[in-house]
Amino acid sequence: MSDYLLEMKTIVKEFSGVKALDGIDLKVRPGEVVGLCGENGAGKSTLMKVLSAVHPHGTWSGEIIWEGQPLEARTIRRTERAGIVIVHQELMLVPELSVAENIFLGREVASRGGVLDYEAMNAKASRLMADLKMSHVNVALPVSHYSGGILQLIEIAKALGKNAKLLILDEPTSALSQSETRTLLDLVRGLKDRNIACVYISHKLEEIEAICDTVAVIRDGQFIGQAPMAALTVDKIIHMMVGRELKEKYPREPHAIGEVVFDVRHVTCHDPINPDKKKVDDVSFTVRAGEILGIAGLVGAGRTEMASALFGHYKGPHSVDIHLDGRRIEVKTPQDAVSHGICMVPEDRKRHGIVPLLGIGQNITLAVLPRFARFGLIDEAAEFSVIGHEIDAMSIKTASPLLAITSLSGGNQQKAVVAKMLLPKPRVLILDEPTRGVDVGAKYEIYKLIYGLAKDGIAIVMMSSELPEVLGISDRVLVIGDGEVRGDFVNDGTLTQEKILTAALTKRRQAA
Ligand SMILES: Nc1ncnc2c1ncn2[C@@H]1O[C@H](COP(=O)(O)OP(=O)(O)OP(=O)(O)O)[C@@H](O)[C@H]1O
Ligand SMILES: [Mg+2]
Incomplete structure (x- = not known):
């Protein structure tokens, strides 16, 4: 039997001919916390979407060995049953449903007659939130009542309610305060005692240093290496991530x-x-x-x-x-x-910052579109040159401005929102x-x-x-x-x- 809970081998994932992942390996032992590092667009979220079957088996190549057996999952339900639970970088909550309903979405607790047992669900949800020191959250209220760090913690409570052997946290603290972050880091450290492993993605390298047993780095879809944290430093990780020193x-x-x-x-x-x-x-x-x-x-x-x-x-x-x-x-x-x-770059880019159905370029020029109007038509050449300039200036990583904004990595979406709000001067x-x-x-x-x-x-x-x-x-x-x-x-x-x-x-x- 292998020492590893998970082995991902030479994973390759393409989006319309462009390789987002080009031969990535990742190994996780039971109860181990593995940090996954890389610049925006390096492929971290994509790799975890391959693992959790958001990108189903058949849409990528390579091999996933889970508890010693090949895993060829086609649905998230299947990977969850295997014990792989992911908290995505972008929040996935349904604003109109209550906190408890969100936490138990798809796994609702029903009483014998098949009627939803709200009392039981609310009680369990409250307990999960209390574990995250969030007892003040009223789990019966709609999620839309809350914002920021609390939403992120609701997502985490939801994941903890499932029986994970491997918990994937993709940028879990980007919306958390210092004290909420501390609570979460303690919780991740505590997973070891329950033999739950964790893949932890963060741009906050102090967090990686504080809680990870090993660290894997990818750059531009390429596998750079995986090593014990004890053999690394934050500067070494940065060097692996960007391929140069940052002064x-x-x-x-x-x-x-x-x-x-x-x-x-x-x-x-x-x-x-x-x-x-x-x-x-x-x-x-x-x-x-x-x-x-x-x-x-x-x-x-x-x-x-x-x-x-x-x-x-x-x-x-x-x-x-x-x-x-x-x-x-x-x-x-x-x-x-x-x-x-007065222009604003909002905190919650998914809700207020981007128009998901529009392309990257269209999102960037949205607030200044009238500027390109000539006799009632949009001067597309002028618009394109501005878009091209902004994409360069912000180093937004994309194959084409015509692609949907949602095809960008999280950090690159954020850069596009900043670009959009700077254009109106x-x-x-x-x-x-x-x-x-x-x-x-x-x-x-x-x-x-x-x-x-x-x-x-x-x-x-x-x-x-x-x-x-x-x-x-x-x-x-x-x-x-x-x-x-x-x-x-x-x-x-x-x-x-x-x-x-x-x-x-x-x-x-x-x-x-
Ligand atoms: N659905 C998609 N369609 C097209 N391209 C995609 C899609 N999803 C991801 N990509 C591309 O794959 C690459 C890797 O993206 P990914 O989201 O994995 O980056 P990341 O390492 O998670 O970055 P970040 O730190 O910004 O979250 C990027 O170039 C991205 O544009
Ligand atoms: Mg990401």
Whole structure:
């Protein structure tokens, strides 16, 4: 009998003639945590989709040996029965169904008469959420009630409810706060005691270093190697990933800061379902031309709600008073916002950022299409040259801009959304987690872009739960906790992660 739970051998997967995977090997022992690393578009998600039969047997070549036997699965149901459970990079929850219904989707608990036993399902779902320190989530509420890290944790609870021998986590922490991340990492470490193995995909290499027994690296669909973490370092992994050394992380450059451009007063957002509760409570701030204002806070602090209120698409009752260049403006819809020069790169690209049915190019030029209109027709040559330029500038990895946007890897979709929002040449740019799921090299590219925009005098608001990133590129940092402003710091080199976290956790006003 082999030592391995799983052996993938020389896997090759093509999409319309282009090899996304070109001979990949991967070995996993029972109870082992294997990190899977590679740049955006390297083929990590594709490899895991081959393993879990999202890409069924027959659509790729190579061999999968599972518990010593060839596995030729054609359906996800089959791989799940074998004990392979995947949490995808893109969330797959059904917003209208409750948290518990999502967790038990396809495996509903029925009582003897065949009627769904909601009480039992809710109780089990609550227990799974409690394991993730998420007892405050009401599992009977629709998933659409929640956002950000909580959605990711619901996905993970759903996977943990199945009987996994191998759990695949594809970028599980990109939407999690530091404390949620810690809980998840502890949980992954604990899988070993239950003899559950894990393939862990992340661009956060500190996480890989902290929890992985071995690390496999792929680059451009090629297998680079798999080695014990003990024999590696983060720098070595980066070197394997990109094939060269990366020197700096943040391209900080001095830039001039001008007059106040964006003046936001008294943003208050009520919970759409429970209007007595405030998600954002009277937040005011200003941003100057060329200034990068970082907004830090724990996940669930209200940053995303605030961003959507500023962009005119917050769903619940809210009030906000926005002044642009000293004049009060009305922002009731995203169209209003864009027409005033306020653009946003949203946190949840699947829900708000991309139009899945359109091509990559069409997505990029969506917000500026009128610019290419000539006598009622679209000047396609002009549009194409702009698209080509953006794809190069952002190094979006694709065979053709005509392909569907959903054919791009996660990080490359994110780059396309950033490109789309930069094209309208905004006055104010709101970036909500702009580097979510983006690899180390591409992060640097996005930071350079943000600096370029600041130099052009654009006022930039960047929400990020990655504190090193906030500290790495912001001129000023606004700290939000529980919907209220809890700190406003100049990032002059003395600001630290600890100061930000302490501020985030320290109440300003006593609850009435
Ligand atoms: N359905 C598809 N059709 C066409 N091409 C695809 C499809 N799915 C993936 N690809 C291509 O395969 C390559 C590998 O993509 P994959 O999603 O596996 O990358 P990844 O390593 O997970 O990247 P990321 O870190 O950005 O998530 C990319 O070039 C991608 O464009
Ligand atoms: Mg991926």
